[in-house]
Amino acid sequence: MSDDSREYVLEMVGVSKSFPGVHALDGVSLRVRPGKVHALMGENGAGKSTLMKCLFGIYREDAGEITLKGEKVKFHSAKDALEAGVSMIHQELSNVPERSVRENIWLGREPLRRIGPMGFLDHKKMHEDTTVLMKSLDMEIDPAERMGGLSISKQQACEIAKAVSYNASVVVMDEPSSSLTETETAHLFKIIRDLTSKGVAVIYISHKMSEIFQVADEVSIMRDGRMIGTFPVADIDEDRLIKLMVGRDNTHRFPPVESTPGPIRLEIRDLTSANPRSFKNVSFELRQGEILGIGGLVGAQRTELVEAIFGLRRLASGEILVDGEKAEIRTPRDAIARGIAFITEDRRGSGIFPLLSITMNTAIASLDSYVSPALLLEHKRIEAESRKLNEALRTKTPSMSTLIQNLSGGNQQKVLVSRWLMTLPDILIMDEPTRGIDVGAKFEIYTLMADLAKNGKSIIMVSSEMPELIGMSHRVMVLCAGRHTGTLEKAQATQESIMRLATQFE
């Protein structure tokens, strides 16, 4: 390393990657200096993760070059990268909780003591090496402790230690502070400074504005699969950063939302999740015929909030009022009985029944209303009603008995909307209603939402797409790290104002 006077330790030049129908990365270049913290910022879907996946060989880039310490490299797996000195700390911890700290750190490359042809684990060496490692990083963690017994921040520290133990020259951290408290984050920053003082380069992916200014030396901004620019942090301010992150034309089109919000239908008072790392003290109200957008970045706990309102997650405190009346919602069944419907963000995971017909997929949440006095299902009525709904929504399908898995994403989504309309709801919660749907089908879903609002339904729309939030909502409510940081009226809702609230970390 003595002759290492190179300006950059890692260079990714002209990296492009496309998936069917999407240009995920378009000639992106990223140059990282040794001993510096390089922040990587961008909206959800800007291409940050894709870029890192190309670095680690999880995706194979279509074009571009990666140079590490002056040598061209091509990793085929995270293990290749690790051995070359590039490691990644993931947002979700990836340790083995039931094993000790030292076993986790040396996992897959345990020191062995040879006795003849046999190798046995050298626990003593493992322990000593771990102790030395921890000392060199100023971490106070007992190598013998069970990993799962440590706090989240200490577990993360262990992952960083593990990365260092590979003599990493580049450490990528993907939203490392998303599940940390303030003091834990401060400790993380101290570890990061220690790392950089040893000449390690850190690529720090985060959504939180304040952190960037605290910890980063340089910042690169990505948007829509392109690299917008790299700036020394000292030369840039928050306003400029936000503008660079969101500054694009509104390429999507939206139908006019013509309804005027009426009386309050749903009131949420001081809702706090039973999970201490999730949302806290959220209050809002939803009016008849209103579309309320809920915005925020990854980790803002938007989905958790709406799932809790629908009875899928436990609450610690707070009240839910439907039409002014306190509603005890413990299960989805209770919520459905109160006229609430919920279209989940994960269509495959918690939406469709892939091997059931469109008819049954539509009717499944409302079968109670289609049971004859003899307790048999009234198949004719079920079929007629679900056909009527799907025709109204223009679901494209060969027949009503087609299995839903054979439809496109947009058409599956229409079937799910039909499912919930069949329950005759007053309030529809739609979590990422247009995720994974092509542009044409998106417009149809938007039109449908506008029509529903016009007919007096109230809609909560959770969305990660800024234009969608701005184009469709009467009001946009923004969460950041589980807190309600503000609500914007349609006139004030701009990408900049939303992004400001979404990055306002306390």
Place this chain on the structure above:
Amino acid sequence: MAANNAAGTLEARKGFRAFISKNTNLVTFITLAVGLGLLTSGRSFEWPSVRNLMIAESVRAFAALGVGMIIITRGIDLSIGYVVCLVASVAASFAQTPDYTAALYPGIDFPLWLPLMAGVVTGGIFGLFNGVLIAYGKLPAFIATLGTMSIARGAQLIYTRAAVVGSLKDSYKVISQGSLGPIPNLAIYVAIACVFIWILLRHTKRGTNFYAIGGNSMAARVSGINVERETVVVYTYAGLLYGIAGCLLAGRLGLANALTANGMELDAIAAVTVGGISQTGGVGTMSGMIIGVLTLGIINYGMTYLGVDSYYQLLVKGFIIIVAVWFDMKKYARRA
């Protein structure tokens, strides 16, 4: 004209292929039945053979209907064999001839409904217990039913003091051994059960819930289905069916001992798998379950006819299960 004709055949061929891929289980069954018919120069189609097949397979059919529903909800039940064994012993103990000195309750002539009642309730309790462990205790079905399997086995040995419960009353045996005209009673009971299960699966909300839970339990929960309660229900229904199976088996054999119904879980799971009830959950029909039972029955019958040693029959059965699941996984698993 000629072109038109060709198109017609093409269409017909396509329809035929679609029919086969949709009804693989039925096609397999018919092929095997015809094959066996040719091998036996038609003897397997004669009434006595058919009758024997029905008698031999009917008890298994009850077990298959039970575990078939469980597999539709993406569960599994390994306790079948020993639960049926325990049920048969309990039922038999209340149906012994009163003057039989080695009877469990010598000298007492119980009314005929008591053994049936006791048997079915025993089966139901085990099913309920399985269901509660799996739904509310969150135990993997595999482990929960492995545990109850051992419990049932132990209970059977304790209850019978490891002795044969024999010398059953004729009035009890006739329930299983009698016939209505040429049709054996057992076949009639199976037919009645089939109608009930068909209605349950096809025409009730509960049946739809089973498919929904097996197809996507998270989506089922979001759709307002009480997944835990329905899980308890399906295991309890299955337990009741095992109860019926045990009562009928005791009557058919005229006794019960620790070996009664051993390995029935394997037979039942194999049968429904061959019948197209997918291990991935959410797929399967009543008719598929019965076709599966008959298919395995024909294979057993055929092997016996061909003089295949019963040890080899076990071997063949094992391979059949593996092949059936292998095809099943090819068909459905890639979507997972």
